[in-house]
Amino acid sequence: xxxxxxxxVPAGIKISPDSGAGYPEGEHYEGVSYCDAVRQATTGHxxxxxxxxxxxxxxxxxxxxxxxxxxxxxxxLKVDVVLPRDTARVLVAPVTAYADDAPPDVVVLRAxxxxxxxxxxxxxxxxFNEQLAGRLDCSALEVFKSGxxxxxxxxxxxxNTLLAGLNRSEAWRDFTKWIFDRQWTTxxxxxxxxxxxxxxxxxRNSTVIPYLTGKANVSYFCTxxxxxxxxxxxxxxxxxxxxxxxxxxVDW
Numbered sequence: 001x002x003x004x005x006x007x008x009v010p011a012g013i014k015i016s017p018d019s020g021a022g023y024p025e026g027e028h029y030e031g032v033s034y035c036d037a038v039r040q041a042t043t044g045h046x047x048x049x050x051x052x053x054x055x056x057x058x059x060x061x062x063x064x065x066x067x068x069x070x071x072x073x074x075x076x077l078k079v080d081v082v083l084p085r086d087t088a089r090v091l092v093a094p095v096t097a098y099a100d101d102a103p104p105d106v107v108v109l110r111a112x113x114x115x116x117x118x119x120x121x122x123x124x125x126x127x128f129n130e131q132l133a134g135r136l137d138c139s140a141l142e143v144f145k146s147g148x149x150x151x152x153x154x155x156x157x158x159x160n161t162l163l164a165g166l167n168r169s170e171a172w173r174d175f176t177k178w179i180f181d182r183q184w185t186t187x188x189x190x191x192x193x194x195x196x197x198x199x200x201x202x203x204r205n206s207t208v209i210p211y212l213t214g215k216a217n218v219s220y221f222c223t224x225x226x227x228x229x230x231x232x233x234x235x236x237x238x239x240x241x242x243x244x245x246x247x248x249x250v251d252w
Contacts, residue, residue: 008042008109008110008111008235009042009043009046009094009095009096010042010094010095010107010108010109010245010250011038011041011042011092011093011094011095011107011108012092012093012094012095012097012098012103012104012106012107012242013090013091013092013104013105013106013107013108013207013211014090014091014093014098014104014105015083015087015090015105015106015211016087016088016089016090017089017091017102021102022099022101022102023091023098023099023102024048024091024093024097024098025048026048026049026050026091026092026093027047027048027049027050028049028050028052028055029049029050029051029052029055029092030054030055030057031055031056031057032056032057032058032059032224032228033056033058033059033062033203033224033228033229034051034056034059034062034065034066034090034202034203034207035059035201035202035203035222035224035225035228035229035231036228036229037049037051037055037092038092038108038202038229039228039229039230039231041092041093041094042094046093046094046096046097047093047094048091048092048093048094048097049091049092049093050089050090050091050092051066051089051090051091051092052068052088052089053068053069056068058228059224059228061079061199061200061203061204061224062203064079064082065079065081065082065083065200065203065204065208066082066083066087066090066203066208067082067083067084067085067086067087068087070085079200079204081138081204081208081209081212082204082208083208083211083212090207091104095107095245103242104242105211105241105242106206106207106210106211106239106240106241106242107239107240107241107242107245108202108206108207108237108238108239109237109238109239109240109245109250110231110232110235110236110237110238111235111236111238112234112235112236113234113236116144116218116236116238117144119216119218119238119248120144120218122247122248123216123240123244123247123248127215127216127240127244128141128215128216128217128218129141129209129213129215129216129217132209132217133145136220137199137200138199138200138204138205138209138217138219139205139209139217139218139219140218140219140220140236141217141218144218199222200222201219201220201221201222201224201225201237202221202222202224202225202229202237202239205217205219205237205239206219206237206238206239207239209239210239210240210241211241214241215240215241215244216238216239216240216241216244217238217239217240218236218237218238219236219237219238219239220236220237221233221235221236221237225237
């Protein structure tokens with residue numbers, strides 16, 4: 001089998017790295033979201049970024065998902081998979097920036113659906129979180145199991161294509177930040193995401209789920225992944241433990 005051309009530099013994620021243990025030295029990230037940090041870390045030649053409890057300025061999901069804060073009982077985001085509450089920091093860097101004796105915990109790939117299919121075929125279904133199939137908000141595995149031509153797939157891709165088009169407007173990007181910077185609009189939007197779209201695609205679906213389960217996961221991009229991560233709507237995100245990533249032949 002030839003190399004899988006991912007199209008993006010794979011992101012290596014290390015949860016609470018030990019100081020002085022040979023990991024890349026990260027710059028402190030301060031910005032809108034985790035998916036934006038992943039984008040910045042893997043754009044061009046890439047760089048290492050360190051996400052801490054004070055890093056995320058807009059997205060309300062990330063601090064809870066990454067274990068930086070408890071859920072706000074006034075705003076039930078239904079975040080059912082989170083890192084341990086004592087998480088100190090999360091390091092994001094190009095996977096090539098990690099030393100062999102200090103690897104990342106998780107690798108995040110972004111690729112076309114046919115490339116994701118090759119990853120599935122290479123690793124085998126037993127290495128993916130099949131129990132999540134059918135939960136479109138956190139996994140797109142059901143689309144692959146049913147042949148990849150489901151109504152769910154077409155709906156999510158149509159919405160993401162629309163979002164990518166709107167994202168060319170600075171006014172729209174400011175509007176998305178306004179939505180997620182407020183409690184009531186975030187709550188209403190979360191109800192829509194939970195039922196019809198992917199949600200927490202890079203932080204929960206591609207980082208935390210693989211980290212906690214030891215298995216890979218595949219997801220469509222959420223609104224933030226398109227608006228702030230600037231990911232292409234025809235791509236998908238696939239996160240996996242580093243040990244599984246080493247079994248792939250990936251050409252980035």
